[in-house]
Amino acid sequence: MSSIQASRGTRDILAPEIYDWQHLEALARRILAQAAYTEIRTPSFEATELFARGIGETTDIVGKEMYTFVDKGDRSLTLRPEGTAGAVRAFIEHKLFAQGGVQRLWYTGAMFRYERPQAGRQRQFHQLGVEVLGSKDPRADAEVIAIASDFLTELGLTDLVVDLNSVGNAEDRLAYRGALVDYFTPYEAELDADSRDRLTRNPLRILDSKDKRTQEIVQAAPSILDYLGAESQKHFERVRSLLQDLGIAFRLNPRLVRGLDYYTHTAFEIQSTLLGAQSAVCGGGRYDRLVAELGGADTPAVGWAIGLERLVLLLQKLSQRTAPTADFYLVSRGELAEAKALFVAQSLRRAGFITELDLSGAKFDKQLKRASSAGAKAALILGESEVASGQLQLKWLATGEQQAIALTDITANPETFRQTFSQRFSS
Numbered sequence: 364m365s366s367i368q369a370s371r372g373t374r375d376i377l378a379p380e381i382y383d384w385q386h387l388e389a390l391a392r393r394i395l396a397q398a399a400y401t402e403i404r405t406p407s408f409e410a411t412e413l414f415a416r417g418i419g420e421t422t423d424i425v426g427k428e429m430y431t432f433v434d435k436g437d438r439s440l441t442l443r444p445e446g447t448a449g450a451v452r453a454f455i456e457h458k459l460f461a462q463g464g465v466q467r468l469w470y471t472g473a474m475f476r477y478e479r480p481q482a483g484r485q486r487q488f489h490q491l492g493v494e495v496l497g498s499k500d501p502r503a504d505a506e507v508i509a510i511a512s513d514f515l516t517e518l519g520l521t522d523l524v525v526d527l528n529s530v531g532n533a534e535d536r537l538a539y540r541g542a543l544v545d546y547f548t549p550y551e552a553e554l555d556a557d558s559r560d561r562l563t564r565n566p567l568r569i570l571d572s573k574d575k576r577t578q579e580i581v582q583a584a585p586s587i588l589d590y591l592g593a594e595s596q597k598h599f600e601r602v603r604s605l606l607q608d609l610g611i612a613f614r615l616n617p618r619l620v621r622g623l624d625y626y627t628h629t630a631f632e633i634q635s636t637l638l639g640a641q642s643a644v645c646g647g648g649r650y651d652r653l654v655a656e657l658g659g660a661d662t663p664a665v666g667w668a669i670g671l672e673r674l675v676l677l678l679q680k681l682s683q684r685t686a687p688t689a690d691f692y693l694v695s696r697g698e699l700a701e702a703k704a705l706f707v708a709q710s711l712r713r714a715g716f717i718t719e720l721d722l723s724g725a726k727f728d729k730q731l732k733r734a735s736s737a738g739a740k741a742a743l744i745l746g747e748s749e750v751a752s753g754q755l756q757l758k759w760l761a762t763g764e765q766q767a768i769a770l771t772d773i774t775a776n777p778e779t780f781r782q783t784f785s786q787r788f789s790s
């Protein structure tokens with residue numbers, strides 16, 4: 364029978380890569396807790412309509428990339444392609460706005476998009492995201508960018524660039540949209556097929572095209588910055604000055620758009636120069652009209668999502684994290700000694716030591732070799748004679764130095780044992 368493999372565009376995450384994931388997840392938890400953000404876990408699938416309305420029918424995600432299926436109850440469901448729509452649905456459904464003030468939420472989890480798999484682009488991938496709901500203060504925009512920047516910097520990533528833009532409010536964009544249609548129409552025949560289609564439906568998204576000829580045409584297109592009204596300009600100036608105060612470098616990129624009607628004001632992306640074609644690690648912005656669009660009360664909001672696979676690729680370019688190594692490795696032989704060894708292992712684990720138990724029943728020297736290659740700091744050796752005398756042998760694997768220890772020192776006084784040996788381990 365032929366063996367079954369992971370589906371195209373999905374992958375298993377194994378050691379040692381898993382240690383990079385655990386590291387960045389732990390760091391994210393710490394940084395977001397320090398900023399008083401609350402974790403939210405929403406379902407992996409939602410009603411298809413949520414994404415159609417929340418992301419927009421004219422986007423690549425909704426138009427081409429969704430995993431949509433009809434369940435046995437005849438409902439159209441979709442594996443979530445991103446996290447904002449679900450978070451906003453939960454915000455409305457649980458009336459989180461009734462708690463007053465600002466909600467700061469974060470999430471992490473698998474997302475699903477039917478894309479052409481390549482380095483840094485998968486069909487099941489993972490995002491970490493934040494959403495700040497209920498504030499139109501430009502400080503909220505600057506805060507979320509600062510948190511992303513701190514997180515990436517603490518991970519050790521130094522080659523990052525923040526691209527910043529404002530897409531204004533609905534009124535500004537209506538004027539800009541007209542200017543774009545006027546500009547692109549004479550080039551219509553030269554645009555790629557998707558962009559031609561967007562010319563009438565959503566011309567802002569043409570700026571986002573990855574087609575080479577379209578990109579050339581985009582170079583001379585009008586800039587959104589020339590179409591911002593007084594309110595939008597004021598908001599954008601404030602965001603920029605707050606970022607400058609925070610010492611966060613950014614470059615203005617008037618071609619950076621989030622082409623939906625619900626996106627407003629700040630749009631940003633964080634790029635890494637080390638990532639090649641898939642260079643964006645973080646994308647975000649303000650979406651003051653989305654909550655109302657999904658049926659909630661008018662609620663301004665801003666957020667971002669980071670692609671974790673791309674972060675892990677970057678971490679691996681720096682250096683690979685390794686497995687935490689065992690403090691103790693238990694070597695035993697003979698039925699009585701083997702039972703005692705399991706008992707001792709549990710005592711040590713409860714006392715906080717990383718403890719590995721050899722289950723092989725092999726000869727002592729073989730087990731000791733495994734203790735060394737596992738990188739353990741010390742081996743604890745238990746044979747028939749040790750059990751008879753109520754002792755075991757502790758062997759420091761780096762020096763070969765050996766000492767006898769009473770079994771009861773570990774099993775009856777684990778706290779004293781912990782204190783004595785924690786010191787030896789740290790010295």
Ligand code: ATP
Nearest residue numbers: 478483484485488643644645646668669670672673
């Ligand atoms: P791209 O232009 O690379 O397709 P996007 O605009 O579709 O990105 P967003 O929807 O803004 O991406 O998602 C935020 C982040 O999630 C991206 O910056 C990227 O790091 C990551 N991401 C998006 N799609 C994928 C994917 N298919 N595989 C891995 N990571 C992804």
Ligand code: MG
Nearest residue numbers: 423424476478
């Ligand atoms: Mg994409």
